[in-house]
Every structure is written in structure tokens, then in C-alpha cells.
Amino acid sequence: MKRRAAWIVAAALGVVALCLGVAEARARAQVRRELSSPLFAAPVDLAPARERVLPRSDAPRPLPMRPVLRIDGGDGLAPPFGRLADVAPSRSGDTLYVLDEMEARVSAFGRDGRFLFAFGRKGRGPGEFLRPTHLLVLPWSGAVGVWDADAQRLTLHAPDGARPRVANPAAGHRTTASKTVRRLAAFDGGFVMEVHADPLLVGPDGQAGALVRLDTALAAADTLVRFAVAGVRATHVETAAGSSATTWLNPPVFSPAPSWDLLRDGTVVFAPGGPAEAYRIGAGGAARVRWARAPGRVTRQDRLRRLAGEIDTGLMRVPPVPPTVLEALHRRFFAHVRPAVTGVLATPGGEVWARRFDTEASWEGHARTWDRAGWDGSARTPVRVPPRFRPLRISGSHVYGIAFDDTYVDRVEVYPLSEAGAE
Known part of the structure; x- marks a missing residue:
């Protein structure tokens, strides 16, 4: 009897081990499949003579904990902030414009943070915005x-x-009904536009994106770079006469996404998000810097932190279930490999900043540490930004961005670039 029980236990353990082995083999196969996709391939085929792989440093230099300028919505005459999307200084630097995506409004502040005026509202008319x-x-x-x-x-x-x-x-470039233009930025001689294939016309496996240069009249001049994107599934249904609905299923969570920055002289700094590299694309061609960072797997903790963040911010509403159950139910929506770069910025002095992936600092995977490099192939000391601060642009001698408090209320913060050790 005891021998039979021992055989039953051994058989059960063997079945469990076999299932775990099959699950692990399947996970490894999914990682290999994702790494072999175009998302983890370099979009620009070049090898500059001075290119070299930059070592990864684990001793970043922090930005100062106190900003030189902090603007809270609802302070004095300023209208309260909803969900901030962008900040931009004026040509002279005397005015700072703040874009509120939730309120569809732009607020203007002086150099000292004093509220000046605001414009914009929800709607479809002139001076009105949808998102x-x-x-x-x-x-x-x-x-x-x-x-x-x-x-x-x-x-x-x-x-x-x-x-x-x-x-x-x-x-003259693509139909506006497809909603394929993701971003627009301006430089001295025109614009740069990020445009993606229309998910209603192209399947997820065939979708791609490109950076297109426009002249000052918004006419397309040339394509700077083409890159892969995580495919979006979309369906369009005519619900009734005169009305319709489009359903979008976003790409897997934590899948690599392109990021780019634009300098006033028209130089574009571009990171595809998959490989740990960044490109400088200008009048003299392209250059590349790469960091010695191999792609890592998305862990269970990464998924748990993401789900917790979406619930805390109200992006996801679920019944009270254990986090482990919630993670298992949503696992199929997550990518298997972490993006190597989650953001990129360019400094006027000729540096590139590339943000690492880290869900401990942000449930979205935005690390506080940014790697820095010069385009001559020299590695610079990484920068560690303050908690809950998201840099958006570097202009002049300052870093502009958005921060939030414990209750996810947004504010604007500006830090001096010189104290980050940037040249």
C-alpha cells in the first residue's frame, strides 16, 4: 500500500515537472520568436567608423532634488491641471506653454511661473481640440x-x-481619416512627422512607421527612416445609418515603441526601442551609438506592477480579485521581451539621452536612469532623474518635464541641465 502511494506521488510529481518543463520551453520559444521579429532589428543599415559599443554604467549622477521652476495647476489664477501631455518654451524662453490633454487646453506661464493666459477647449471648431x-x-x-x-x-x-x-x-501624403500621424515637431526649416500605416488597411504583421520631413508649408519632402511597429488590430463597423464605430486592440504591453527628438537645425535623434541603440540622422547622413545591454524578459513582477498601476490610476476597473489571478488572466496581453530603450532626448550640446526600462520606478516601465553618450562614441555618466519626474525635452540649459504626486496630480518641473554633468 505504501509502495503504491509512493508511485502515485512520484507520478504526480513527474506530471507536474513535465508541465512546468513544457511551459518553460514554450516561454523560451515565445522569447526567441519575439527577438527574431523586426521590432528588435536595427532600422538603419550603417556602421560608422567611430561607432563602438558603449559600456553600461551603474553609477548615475542625479539631477538636483529641487527644480528651478515648479508649476502647480490651480495655484492663484492658473486653471487646475488635468492630465498633462507636453511642455514647450517659447523662442525667447520667456514663456512656457503647458498642454493639458484632459482639459484640451494650453496654459502659458512666465519665466517665474506666473500664470499669463490660456487658450483651447474641447470641441471640433477652430481653436478647439479632441485629444x-x-x-x-x-x-x-x-x-x-x-x-x-x-x-x-x-x-x-x-x-x-x-x-x-x-x-x-x-x-497629399495619407488620408486623415486613418489617424496615422502620431506626432509632429518643428525645426528651423520645416517639420518632422511620425506616421504609421493604417491598421484598417494593413494587417498587424505588415504595419510599419516612418519619420517624414516636411517643408514649412507642410508638404512632404523626404522620408528619413522607416521602422517596424508593434501591430494594432482594428475593425470598423457601420453601426447604423450615418454612424460608425472603430475598435482598436493595442499592441502587447511593454512591446518596443519608437521614440525620437528633434533639434532646431533639423537633426533627428531616433531610437527604435528594441535594440539598445540610438541614431542621429542629419544632413551629413546617419550615425549610431549602442550600449552593451542585452534585451531582458518581461517578468511576473513587471506584469503585476503594470496591472497595479493601471488600477490605481483608474485606467483599469476590475472586481476585487487576487493580483496573482489577475496577472494570469492578463498575461497573454503582455510582450515577452522588455524594450531596451523607452525614451530618447537630444541636447543642444551634442549628447543623446536614452531611458532604460524599469517597473520599480514606474509601472509603465520608465526608468529614472537615462544613459548618455556623445556622438563621437564617448560614454558619459548616466543621469538619474527625481522620483515621479518624466523629462520631455531639453532646451537651452534646462530639462523640462512633468511630475506627479501621490494622488497622481500632475505638475510642471524644470531642472538645470548643468547639474546633470552634461557638456
Whole structure:
């Protein structure tokens, strides 16, 4: 009897071990399949003579804990902030424009943080926005542009927010109904536009993106780089006469996503997100820097932190179930390999900043540590930004970004670039 029980226990343990082995083998196969996709391939085929792999440093230099400027919404005459999307200084640096995506509003502040004026509201008319996501200040005129991702249009305002004028950067390039233009930025000689294939026309496996240079009249001049994107599944249904609905299923969570920055002279700094590398694309061609970082697997803790963050911020509403059960139910929505770079910034002095992946600092995977490098192949000391601060752009001698408190209320913060050790 005891021998039979021992055989039963051994057989059960063998079945469990076999299942675990099959699950692990399947997970390894999924990782290999993801790594072999175009998302982890270099989008630009070049090897500059001075290119070399930069070592990864684990001793970052922190930005100062106190910003030189902090702006809280609702302070004094300023309207309260909802969900901030972007900040941009004026040409002279005397005015700071702050874009509130939730309120569809742009607020302007002086150099000392004093509220000046605001413009914009929800709607479809001139000077109104559906979902504004990016700000751009035109270097040649000082006009303030607001990119509306849902309306697929650019609204240009005078520096004081008056006289809105609507422009369509996708005209003559792609239909605006596809909502494929993700971002627009301006430099001295025109614009750069990030455009993605229309998910309603192209299947997930065939979708791709590109950075397109436009002239000052918003006409397409040339394509700077083409890159892979995590495919989106979309269906469009005519629900009734005169009405319709489009359903979008986003790409896997934590899948690599391209990021880029633009300098006033037209130089583009681009990171595909999969490989640990960044490109400088300018008039003299392209250059590349790479860091010695192998892609890592998305862990169970990564998934748990992401789900907890979405629940805390109200992005996900679920019944009270144990986190382990919730993680198992949502595991199929997550990518298997972490992106190597989750953001990129360029400094006027010729540096590139590349943000690492880390869910301990942010449930979205945005690390506090940014690797830095010079385009001559020299490694620079990494920068560690303050908690809950998300840098958005580097202009002049300052780092501009958005921070939030314990209750996820947004604010604007500005830090001196010199104290990060940047040249």
C-alpha cells in the first residue's frame, strides 16, 4: 500500500515537472520568436567608423532634488491641471506653454511661473481640440502649434494664443481619416512627422512607421527612416445609418515603441526601442551609438506592477480579485521581451539621452536612469532623474518635464541641465 502511494506521488510529481518543463520551453520559444521579429532589428543599415559599443554604467549622477521652476495647476489664477501631455518654451524662453490633454487646453506661464493666459477647449471648431498630445513652437515665427491626435490636425496660434489656424500635415501624403500621424515637431526649416500605416488597411504583421520631413508649408519632402511597429488590430463597423464605430486592440504591453527628438537645425535623434541603440540622422547622413545591454524578459513582477498601476490610476476597473489571478488572466496581453530603450532626448550640446526600462520606478516601465553618450562614441555618466519626474525635452540649459504626486496630480518641473554633468 505504501509502495503504491509512493508511485502515485512520484507520478504526480513527474506530471507536474513535465508541465512546468513544457511551459518553460514554450516561454523560451515565445522569447526567441519575439527577438527574431523586426521590432528588435536595427532600422538603419550603417556602421560608422567611430561607432563602438558603449559600456553600461551603474553609477548615475542625479539631477538636483529641487527644480528651478515648479508649476502647480490651480495655484492663484492658473486653471487646475488635468492630465498633462507636453511642455514647450517659447523662442525667447520667456514663456512656457503647458498642454493639458484632459482639459484640451494650453496654459502659458512666465519665466517665474506666473500664470499669463490660456487658450483651447474641447470641441471640433477652430481653436478647439479632441485629444491634443504634442506642442510645437515654430522657430521661424514663434507661433504655437498643437497637434490633435484624434482630429489628425495641427492648429497654429499666435504666441499670445490668438488667431488659431488649422493645418493638415497629412494632406497629399495619407488620408486623415486613418489617424496615422502620431506626432509632429518643428525645426528651423520645416517639420518632422511620425506616421504609421493604417491598421484598417494593413494587417498587424505588415504595419510599419516612418519619420517624414516636411517643408514649412507642410508638404512632404523626404522620408528619413522607416521602422517596424508593434501591430494594432482594428475593425470598423457601420453601426447604423450615418454612424460608425472603430475598435482598436493595442499592441502587447511593454512591446518596443519608437521614440525620437528633434533639434532646431533639423537633426533627428531616433531610437527604435528594441535594440539598445540610438541614431542621429542629419544632413551629413546617419550615425549610431549602442550600449552593451542585452534585451531582458518581461517578468511576473513587471506584469503585476503594470496591472497595479493601471488600477490605481483608474485606467483599469476590475472586481476585487487576487493580483496573482489577475496577472494570469492578463498575461497573454503582455510582450515577452522588455524594450531596451523607452525614451530618447537630444541636447543642444551634442549628447543623446536614452531611458532604460524599469517597473520599480514606474509601472509603465520608465526608468529614472537615462544613459548618455556623445556622438563621437564617448560614454558619459548616466543621469538619474527625481522620483515621479518624466523629462520631455531639453532646451537651452534646462530639462523640462512633468511630475506627479501621490494622488497622481500632475505638475510642471524644470531642472538645470548643468547639474546633470552634461557638456
